[in-house]
Amino acid sequence: MVSVVSIARRAILRVMPKAPPAPPHDTSPLRVLPQFHETLTAALGPMHWWPARTPFEVIVGAILTQNTAWVNVERAITKLRKARLLTPRALERVPSPKLARYIRSSGYFRQKAKKLKAFVCFLRRDFGGSLARMFRTSTAELRERLLAVHGIGPETADSILLYAGNHPVFVVDAYTKRILQRHGLAGEKAGYEEVRTLFENNLPRDAKLYNEYHALLVNVGKNWCRTKEPQCDQCPLGPYLAARPGTKPERRP
Numbered sequence: 001m002v003s004v005v006s007i008a009r010r011a012i013l014r015v016m017p018k019a020p021p022a023p024p025h026d027t028s029p030l031r032v033l034p035q036f037h038e039t040l041t042a043a044l045g046p047m048h049w050w051p052a053r054t055p056f057e058v059i060v061g062a063i064l065t066q067n068t069a070w071v072n073v074e075r076a077i078t079k080l081r082k083a084r085l086l087t088p089r090a091l092e093r094v095p096s097p098k099l100a101r102y103i104r105s106s107g108y109f110r111q112k113a114k115k116l117k118a119f120v121c122f123l124r125r126d127f128g129g130s131l132a133r134m135f136r137t138s139t140a141e142l143r144e145r146l147l148a149v150h151g152i153g154p155e156t157a158d159s160i161l162l163y164a165g166n167h168p169v170f171v172v173d174a175y176t177k178r179i180l181q182r183h184g185l186a187g188e189k190a191g192y193e194e195v196r197t198l199f200e201n202n203l204p205r206d207a208k209l210y211n212e213y214h215a216l217l218v219n220v221g222k223n224w225c226r227t228k229e230p231q232c233d234q235c236p237l238g239p240y241l242a243a244r245p246g247t248k249p250e251r252r253p
């Protein structure tokens with residue numbers, strides 16, 4: 001016979017929220033980084049990043065997004081599209097002051113116009129203006145050559161390689177660093193290359209995986225892992241947190 005107590009217990013279990021996954025015992029990056037990805041995918045789903053119509057548009061966006069919010073980049077790209085300037089040839093031909101006016105909303109517009117010009121000049125000089133030819137270059141070599149172009153730093157080069165060229169390089173940004181540091185997976189002074197290799201050495205070399213993972217981390221950074229007052233209680237990565245942000249997290253082995 002079913003007792004009143006067991007009926008009540010079953011009813012309570014039905015309305016109880018699902019318990020978060022237990023934090024892993026093995027806290028090495030090799031174990032934790034794939035788990036972060038799994039947890040975020042389950043919680044947030046596919047991100048469909050980068051929002052662009054062509055690989056060249058990704059490159060333009062990667063340069064324009066430096067030091068500004070994406071919404072400002074979108075405005076600039078819409079203007080460039082309307083003016084039919086979203087091709088390497090058109091960007092090379094348009095006078096710099098005119099180009100700067102079109103991209104004004106993205107901030108630092110004169111410098112960014114110069115950077116866009118530098119990229120299209122590099123593309124024509126080294127690859128005959130062909131993105132397909134450029135992306136056929138090996139990842140390591142192309143990365144090095146992109147980094148030599150005026151205005152292209154590691155984050156921009158890696159965004160171009162990954163999101164426009166489908167090369168397996170992990171893009172690191174301020175959100176990525178902050179999340180890793182708060183979880184004790186990277187030191188306070190960890191540099192770009194250190195964090196990039198941490199991901200690349202502990203995950204399969206897979207452009208699709210890196211593409212999605214970076215976008216998921218950006219989402220976490222924007223929604224929960226803010227500079228001040230991170231919302232760990234609501235964050236999907238909360239169950240993995242060993243020490244609360246603000247306390248000094250221990251560097252894990």
Ligand code: SF4
Pocket residue numbers: 179182183220224225226230231232233235236237238239241245
């Ligand atoms: S908000 Fe908290 S739980 Fe989420 S990633 Fe940042 S430190 Fe981790």
